[in-house]
Amino acid sequence: MQELVNPVILSRLQFALTAMFHILWPVLTVGLSLFLVFMEALWLKTKHRHYYQQIRFWNRLFLINVAVGVVTGIPMEFQFGTNWSVFSTFGGDVFGHMLGFEATMAFMLEASFLGVMALGWNRVSPGLHFFATCMVALGASLSAFWILAANSWMQTPTGGVFQGGRYVVSDNLAAIFNPDMPWGVSHMWVACLEITVFVVGGISAWHLKKKQHVPFFLRSFKTVAVAAIVITSLQIWLGDGSGLSIAKTQPSKVAGIEAHWKTNPPGEGASWHIVAWPDIDKQDNAWDLSIPNLLSLLTTHSLTGQVPGLRDFPREDQPPIVLPFYAFRIMVGIGFLLFFLMLWTLWTWRRGRLTAGETWKQKNLLSAWMAAIPLSYLAMEAGWVVREMGRQPWIIYGVLRTEHGATNIAPGPMIASLSVFAIVYLFLFLVTMVFCRRIIRQGPDLQ
């Protein structure tokens, strides 16, 4: 109970809850807006009715998704001030201006053109409507860029110096283009695309299985299946690249994620644990099941590369282990499952089984695509657990500790806000699911 009235714990719980809930929506906004740009471009080019029908159907899901994303996004920006005021003063010189850019450069663009995109069909020419859709998509992706750049700066802070209780910028571009930024941005942006292809594909699969609107959903299914070939492979490559980069920039995070305690001696490879149970007091694993040399191979691309162990770090600087360790395995596991699903789809398609008359018979394949919807979201959430918990005990890696970043106010209002967030977001989730279900079951308007 004593733990719960601690403002740091309360603020962390609230941030985790609101961030993990919020991120469910913008990922689809980023990806689906690009899907809509693609469909609208085809429609403008070919003038085929069926592309227009695609736009109108997916647009309905897009808009409801944007609405929840927007209302849950505003609390994210404000919480830095309300709950993390010490961090905001300390890191505001870098972090604040990136959020400012996100708002002016990205979010404003998305918000202003969204009105035209959603309600302007009869008020602007098709060309201008397409332009509005492009601006919404650009705004959404730019948003992802700035948020991830800011988050990456918390992982690998560069471009400034610690001075008089504040982190003062010496080079703004170095802060924005910090070492983790290219990996953070690309890995998350591709995650948005990956989730979108499986959401569009999964919904299409559900209708195909029921033999409803087959030509319509076969078209969307095949479109995203082609995209999935590139996206799932690219994501695995980016994940590997991120791992290599983090091994250099945040060694304690890698050691934590892998429950790797002892630095491997020169000439010997570090082994990779499939499962493990860490014992913090012993500073070792109580038990583990391992593959020799694999950790060295994964993090250094050499069989005997040296990987610093957790024991190299003072106990108070060690990250939590159990959650990041298993979350990482969930993310990677799902990443590969989705890759195999793509191969399976490709194989079925090449054998000529994905035709209008036959696709419904591929019941297992279609069910797998439906299961891929929650799995792809789960992989993304697990990835964020790895990224954020792995950074602990730091809020700005190596510079400011999380416990020193929170606002120190009476716990009463914090407990109240945390509880209301939990209730309101649960309510939002249920209502949104009811409406999404209604839109999906209704299917496209083919008039």
Added chain:
Amino acid sequence: MTETLSPYLPQIWLTIIGFFLLYYAVTDGYDLGVGIISLWTRHEEDRGVLMNAVSPVWHGNQTWLVVLGGMLFGAFPPFYSILLSSLYIPMVVMLFGFVFRGIAFEFRGHARKKRLWSLSFGIGSLVVTLAQGFALGGLLGGLDVRNGRFVGTPWDWVNPYAALVASGVLCGYVMLGANYLILKMEGDLQKRNFRNAIRASLLTLLISAGVHLWTALRYSQVARKWTHVHDSYAIAFFCVLALVSFTLVFCSLAKRREVAPLFWNVAVIIFSFTALSAGLYPDMIPGGIATPVTVREAAASAKTLIFMLGATAVLLPVILTYNTYAALKFRGKV
């Protein structure tokens, strides 16, 4: 260029932030006002019409708050931190209000029971307005800041002065909303909003006069500026402009004009806001209890301010252009 600019950077940024705040208060002010007016609009169909009057623009308008928040965070990190953490309760309540206001548009479209979501629009708008009013009142009333940290309690914003400011914000938004609806509505709904506008304008005039007086009584520097000939000219100038604009609001409402009331309403807000801020300058957090925080102390490093200034100089004209474009596409009656 950098050298000549740098001593004035905090002031330049204060002006830009002031612009964002005004732009937000005016544009989302009328959205929120429309929401509050919907609470005493009897028929569900009419409430739908009111929501349609703001549905293409509210999202863009609300985004000025996100811009304001982001830029304030970047340009004045300590101010941002102190403001939001010391006003934790009104800020969080405002966020919940935004959730219900924002979600109402999309959900109402899909729902079978429309009533629930137009109520969510109305109550959400009211909650946001009151929370913003109390937050503004809490800030203007002075925050207990010592050594750059807030040391008061989370309930400091609950006081009669803040309540007066909050009622002023409430009446001001309703006034904006009614004037906006005059522009967008026809027939009976328009007629009703002429009535709403006159009542809300009268109340706003009275309350804002009260807020100006009370603020002058609270802070010696404000009172000093009022009594010093040199300073008082500047402030009196804006106060007179605000009063003239108020008169023109009433005149144009009496003549049943459609565009002029909103136009003069915006002028009222700009002038009275400028007069109030000029009185408090250079304090960003007036020292009602402890030491005030000044503009200079609260600013980010010169490097960041210059960097942000360059980007804003490019972005702001672009934003204003496409915002105007989007607004023009939806002009005319609903």
